[in-house]
Amino acid sequence: MAPATARFDELYRRFAPAVFRRAKSLLGGDEAEARDVTQDVFLGYFKLEAKLTGAASAFTVLYQMATYQSVDRLRRRARWSGRLQPLHHDEEHEGPALQLPSPEDGAARVEATHDLALLTKGEDEQTLTCALLYFAEGYTTQEIADTLDVSRKTVSRALAAFAARATKRAERLTPKEAT
Amino acid sequence: MSDQRPIPQALLERYAAGDLSGEALERVERALASSPAEKARLDELRADSAAFLVQQPPGPVAAKLEAPARPRWMFWVPLVALAAGLLVFIAAPPVEEPDSSVKGAVGLTAFRQRADGTVETLTRGQLVRPGDAVRFQVTAPGPGFVAVLSRDGARKATTYHPFNGPRAVAFDPKQPLLETAIALDDVKGRETVWLVFGQQAFELAPLMKQLEEGREPSAAGLSVASLEWMKE
Numbered sequence: 001m002a003p004a005t006a007r008f009d010e011l012y013r014r015f016a017p018a019v020f021r022r023a024k025s026l027l028g029g030d031e032a033e034a035r036d037v038t039q040d041v042f043l044g045y046f047k048l049e050a051k052l053t054g055a056a057s058a059f060t061v062l063y064q065m066a067t068y069q070s071v072d073r074l075r076r077r078a079r080w081s082g083r084l085q086p087l088h089h090d091e092e093h094e095g096p097a098l099q100l101p102s103p104e105d106g107a108a109r110v111e112a113t114h115d116l117a118l119l120t121k122g123e124d125e126q127t128l129t130c131a132l133l134y135f136a137e138g139y140t141t142q143e144i145a146d147t148l149d150v151s152r153k154t155v156s157r158a159l160a161a162f163a164a165r166a167t168k169r170a171e172r173l174t175p176k177e178a179t
Numbered sequence: 180m181s182d183q184r185p186i187p188q189a190l191l192e193r194y195a196a197g198d199l200s201g202e203a204l205e206r207v208e209r210a211l212a213s214s215p216a217e218k219a220r221l222d223e224l225r226a227d228s229a230a231f232l233v234q235q236p237p238g239p240v241a242a243k244l245e246a247p248a249r250p251r252w253m254f255w256v257p258l259v260a261l262a263a264g265l266l267v268f269i270a271a272p273p274v275e276e277p278d279s280s281v282k283g284a285v286g287l288t289a290f291r292q293r294a295d296g297t298v299e300t301l302t303r304g305q306l307v308r309p310g311d312a313v314r315f316q317v318t319a320p321g322p323g324f325v326a327v328l329s330r331d332g333a334r335k336a337t338t339y340h341p342f343n344g345p346r347a348v349a350f351d352p353k354q355p356l357l358e359t360a361i362a363l364d365d366v367k368g369r370e371t372v373w374l375v376f377g378q379q380a381f382e383l384a385p386l387m388k389q390l391e392e393g394r395e396p397s398a399a400g401l402s403v404a405s406l407e408w409m410k411e
Contacts, residue, residue: 005241012237017228018192020235025188039240046244059198063189139187146203147189 019066026070041065060149064125074117119166130158195224234298285402286318287374307408309365315357319376325350326375332368336390371407
């Protein structure tokens with residue numbers, strides 16, 4: 001086995017199941033599309049691996065890529081519902097600022113994910129992943145920091161900046177009341 | 180995370196992949212140690228990962244990495260050839276020196292992928308169809324050398340792994356799923372498949388002769404497991 005193939009094989013066996021599950025959960029359980037995302041993520045990762053600085057682990061990079069590509073697909077298939085969750089991030093607050101319905105309420109979480117898909121257009125992979133984990137999936141800033149190999153302060157800064165941008169974007173996107 | 184709060188899915192994934200360290204690792208391990216429910220989540224995640232890798236092995240994706248300009252359908256051309264009884268050899272397992280002793284039994288499991296993409300574990304005597312893709316998983320007591328041999332309904336003997344190879348190839352128990360995939364040909368009837376395992380490398384010609392004579396493969400120092408299916 002060639003060295004590149006051997007490394008691909010090792011990373012795939014170790015991380016592809018997690019990438020697939022991440023994509024599947026964001027894509028509403030669509031396994032076929034999640035498989036496509038998994039494949040695209042791994043091929044994309046190996047194309048850019050030489051440019052990576054090594055600051056983040058392979059898991060972190062792959063997880064963010066899976067999140068980004070899944071949300072991008074959601075965005076492409078989305079139809080504007082006219083309903084946006086209010087976004088606010090309190091830097092001093094330990095838990096999620098936006099309390100979504102319980103984790104069992106899958107429909108509400110899908111709705112929130114769709115909202116975030118629209119609001120995160122143009123954001124980088126790390127910011128998008130932070131926003132999704134925090135606003136749609138209820139992670140604390142510490143849990144996001146642990147997941148993405150960054151400091152809690154970095155997460156808070158990214159969320160605060162994102163919330164400010166998203167608020168302006170939401171104002172533009174929210175449909176006016178029919179008169 | 181507090182004791183009451185479930186381990187976030189992403190952190191559990193990272194833990195399952197062996198990628199957590201430091202305080203985050205300690206927090207997850209504390210939560211797992213104190214909660215059977217969290218431990219069950221982890222077990223379920225690992226089982227799901229194993230199933231995923233059976234259904235979506237790295238070989239086809241790696242092939243695209245090696246030949247990015249090749250059109251997508253080109254990868255499947257060899258599978259057309261397999262309908263005539265040939266075999267795709269994706270990659271050989273890494274070579275590793277065998278242990279000095281063998282304890283425990285050997286086992287062979289076959290997974291069938293149907294045309295619609297679904298995967299199932301084959302049970303002894305199960306009906307299969309020409310064109311079904313099959314992969315093998317080996318259970319062995321340690322590193323060694325393996326071969327997968329077959330005798331089909333026309334009593335023809337074939338070496339499935341390594342395909343048409345003259346001798347057994349190295350086996351790493353950490354990678355029990357063999358990289359070789361076969362597509363079943365159109366020879367109908369009962370087909371028996373044998374896994375042959377040994378601590379030392381061994382030649383396959385004497386074993387193939389036994390199969391052609393209607394006997395089972397057997398030699399000193401070798402362990403054998405078998406399965407069979409009916410092709411209709």
